[in-house]
Amino acid sequence: MTTNTASGTPPRAGTDPQLAVTAALAGADIVRSLCGTPVSRVDKGAGDFATAADLAAEQAIVDLLRTARPDDAVTGEESGRTGADRAERRWLVDPLCGTLNYAAGNLAVAVNVALRTGDRTTAAAVAAPFTGDVFWTDGTGAYVRRGAAAAFGTAASAGGSVSETAVPSPGTCLVDVNLDPPFPHAPAFRAVDLPAAPGFAARFRPRVVSTTLAVAWVASGQRAGYVTDGGDLRGSVHFAAGIALCEAAGCVVTGIDGRPLGTSTGGLIAAADADTHTALVEAIRSGERRSGI
Structure with missing residues (x-):
């Protein structure tokens, strides 16, 4: 779990990390405020949909980013890409993961x-949104502020809290596995098979929360690991923030083949430490061997 090792300061006002925190909390305010209201669904095809909370939260976040950084490009899960295609700086926004x-x-x-x-x-x-926790990184360190929204009320006051250093730990033995299809690496790897792999249950306890909040939990010690299938997830609106947090916290972050992101076959393993990572890679490979791959 996280320790009480504090950075002593929030992200500095006017910086990109401070803007990221403020924008994320602005979205969280809206998600929380609309909870319990009638859920209207906007169909996106293939069983996917957005709610009014997704749309309103994204609009608030994008408006903040465009006001503060008018020359930057933005990619939102719901609104798509805006700004120059080859922009050096691009914000990735997932207004409601889950x-x-x-x-x-x-x-x-x-x-x-x-x-x-x-x-x-x-x-x-x-x-x-519902614990008030916010996890953030400036690209070098990873931090967490517990109950930030509850303590400071609104995103506008997001700069007033002390952040603790995020400390990964394998101690919980909890590993989140994303079981949502499709499984692009099947039959060699199917996430649904991982909890049954030899050695997995002897060491880990699988969890399924179906949100990339679980990736941030690896950075902060609330999870020992996270595994999902997929392609190159570094530029994904869903995964970029969590991957950056884990890397800055000192986690071991690779593709499902154990190779560094960008050179792997895709997917994601985020592990609290090298020992946990080795065990997860071996569990995945044991499943591949059982499949005859």
Whole structure:
């Protein structure tokens, strides 16, 4: 879990990390305020949908970013890409990660905001609307402020809290596995098979929350690991913020083949330490061997 090792200061006013925190908390304010209201769904096809909370939260975040950084490009999950295609600086916005959870009254959701500068994520924040926690990184360190929204009321006051250093830990033995299809690496790897892999259950306890809030939890010691299938997720609105947090916190972050992101076959393993990472890679490979791959 996180320790009480504090940075002593919030992200500095006017900086990209401070903007990421403020934007994520602005989205979280809206997600929280609309909870319990009738859920209207905007169909996106293939069983996916957005709610009024997704749309309103994204609009608030994008408006903040455009006002503060008018020359930057923005990619929102709901509104798509704006700004120059080859912009050096691009903000990635996932206004409500866990929409199906939210629509069903499950409050395990997150608001993700990340800044990609070239091929790096240089600032990011993940806000948990219903705990008030906000996780953030300036690209070098990773931090968490507990109950930030509850303590400071609104995103406008987001700069007033002390942040603790995020400290990864394998101690919980909890590993979140994203079970949502499709499984692009099947039959070699299917996330649904991982909890049954030899050695997995002897060491870990699987969890499924279906939100990338779980990636931030790896950075802060609330989870030992996280595993999902997929392609290159570094520039994903869903995953960029969590990946940046984990990397800055000192987690081991690779593709599902154990190779560094960008050179891997895709997917994501975020592990609290090298030992946990090795065990997860071996569990994945044991499943591949059982499949005859």
